[in-house]
Amino acid sequence: NAGVTQTPKFQVLKTGQSMTLQCAQDMNHNSMYWYRQDPGMGLRLIYYSASEGTTDKGEVPNGYNVSRLNKREFSLRLESAAPSQTSVYFCASSARQGVGEQYFGPGTRLTVT
């Protein structure tokens, strides 16, 4: 039982490049989330998917897109990376959106130069 997994663990991009962060969970959870964590800012929600087939914007969605591929997988895409997107990205899942605890993956450390 791996919980929440994320790939890659580290990534360096040049400004303007694109990439997709992958996330998968094996807990049969309905809801999945993408956060970013910056020094002094705490965790901020980028996008979430309350259930398979739905996605919604969180607090800081600009510059990102998401896809809920199936119940297990939720990806985050940066179409044209900017230095302001340098951050650590965490994926999380919960049994239901708005109820109960969320479980987090190990994170992806992204640097945009």
Place this chain on the structure above:
Amino acid sequence: EDQVTQSPEALRLQEGESSSLNCSYTVSGLRGLFWYRQDPGKGPEFLFTLYSAGEEKEKERLKATLTKKESFLHITAPKPEDSATYLCAVHPSGGSQGNLIFGKGTKLSVKP
């Protein structure tokens, strides 16, 4: 506006020196309050959920309590392996689309 504030930002303790971390919140209504532990370079690890004032949860040297305006994470006789950043989060019942609001965390260092 829903808000979560954690204090202190950093706390240094000697091994065995008990203390408490504070999480104060301002929300329209509380569905739940959560404590997480985060080690450097890792994702947050779930510790406790508290739902109503007066509730307490314990795990090893940690005890979380909840009042109507704040939560405390009490650490009894800490060990160096308790060193980590402790995050508090709340689920407001109104607004914020029902998603978690996180505090900025308290970085705990326990010296042997």
